[in-house]
Amino acid sequence: MKAIVVGAGIAGLVTARQLGLAGWEVELVEKADGPRRDGYMMDFFGPGLEASERIGLYPRLARMAYPVEAAEYVDAKERVKARLDYDQFARLAGGKVLSLLRPDMERAALAALDDVPAGRVRLRYGTRVTGVSMDGDGVRIDADGPTARLPAADVVIGADGIHSAVRARIFGPETEYLRPLGMRAAAFIVPEAELNARFSGRFILTDSLGRTAGFYSLRTDEVAAFLVYRDPPAGAGRDAATSPRDRLRSEFSGLGTAVDRLLNLCPADPYDDVVAQIVMPRWWKGRAVLVGDACGAVSLLAGQGGSLAIAAGALLGDVLGKAASADGIAPALAEFEREWQPVVAQAQASGRRAASSFLPANRSQRLLRRWVIRATKLPGIDRLVARQLLRSIAK
Ligand SMILES: Cc1cc2nc3c(=O)[nH]c(=O)nc-3n(C[C@H](O)[C@H](O)[C@H](O)COP(=O)(O)OP(=O)(O)OC[C@H]3O[C@@H](n4cnc5c(N)ncnc54)[C@H](O)[C@@H]3O)c2cc1C
Known part of the structure; x- marks a missing residue:
């Protein structure tokens, strides 16, 4: 056949x-x-992980996994506003997770x-x-x-x-x-030895409104960057003449020096697609x-x-x-x-x-997200409760 x-x-x-x-x-x-070479970090758990064990792909994947200590939301001055320890995330995802x-x-x-x-x-x-x-x-x-x-x-x-x-x-x-979810996501990998050393082992996410920049240090001297931003509603299109790199630089200005440095190194045509x-x-x-x-x-x-x-x-x-x-x-x-x-x-x-809750639109939604992240540290708070809290952010 x-x-x-x-x-x-x-x-x-x-x-x-x-x-x-x-x-x-x-x-x-x-x-x-x-x-x-494009793309960001992905959490690997659930049905794919089970299937990879069944078909013998798991050992190859496990060798490539990155150790992650925590996900941290930081402000423009790099102060940590919320932190989710990764073993907590692994528990919420049902045990085994690779990054x-x-x-x-x-x-x-x-x-x-x-x-x-x-x-x-x-x-x-x-x-x-x-x-x-x-x-x-x-x-x-x-x-x-x-x-x-x-x-x-x-x-x-x-x-x-x-x-x-x-x-x-x-x-x-x-x-x-195609069912658009109102956002776009971009990802690229750049050499940045200083940021790589400073943020090693942690997912860093900006604690910003209406957009989020994230980054993670790779094994090399590189940093993987990840940007999610609102797609304009139909009719309010962006200037088609703007290159993807220029668009990202203008969408993500003002989020701090680390993000500025990554955007300065952004390739001309990064992965940038509708979510x-x-x-x-x-x-x-x-x-x-x-x-x-x-x-x-x-x-x-x-x-x-x-x-x-x-x-x-x-x-x-x-x-x-x-x-x-x-x-x-x-x-x-x-x-x-x-x-x-x-x-x-x-x-x-x-x-x-x-x-509905991924990009908080205002300060109260952002506060609620911080609270949800803190709440997951309490014993007994399970995934369902966290989800319900997250859903209420949108209301
Ligand atoms: C460059 C890139 C970066 C990504 N980054 C992220 C990320 O950071 N985070 C995330 O969650 N998801 C990301 N994704 C999506 C993620 O890879 C998929 O959701 C997931 O892996 C499912 O994979 P897939 O094989 O079904 O599709 P894809 O990963 O999209 O693979 C489809 C493949 O088909 C090829 N292809 C498309 N059209 C044709 C054609 N006409 N002829 C021949 N080949 C064709 C593409 O080049 C691609 O290699 C990315 C996808 C791509 C392609």
């Missing part, structure tokens, strides 16, 4: 690996020229392709898919780059993220499925299926994008991998959708709830 997987992000790499292990031949195509840089998660999934017998998964970077066509005999893709047209396959898997081209070709335009979810009633049609953010983005506010991408890729790869002929494809895709949709729906609901 043959599959074409579009997108070598976390979901695409894990799906391709599992199919390869099941004996399938896989063409994995990725528009970037190599593994992407991983997004590009490291992708690298671990890429390295795990070595577990597949040689030649079964062919990874082609620099290949952007532009078209998908299906008929009774199979599925084909059109692509830019060195690989213009690949041989027909039994299945095409769209693992091409929130702005999926496979989804657009098979299921219709993005506007039908949104993808909500779709169906994830597969004929011989095409979507996985990861392409069909079920939960947004960074749910804190589980990477984890769910691993779990979904593992499930799809394992279920579809059992199909031994074309007749087995439809039941396998139906099983994947049936099992995984409820998990994604639950994470999306939690992401939408978090959206």
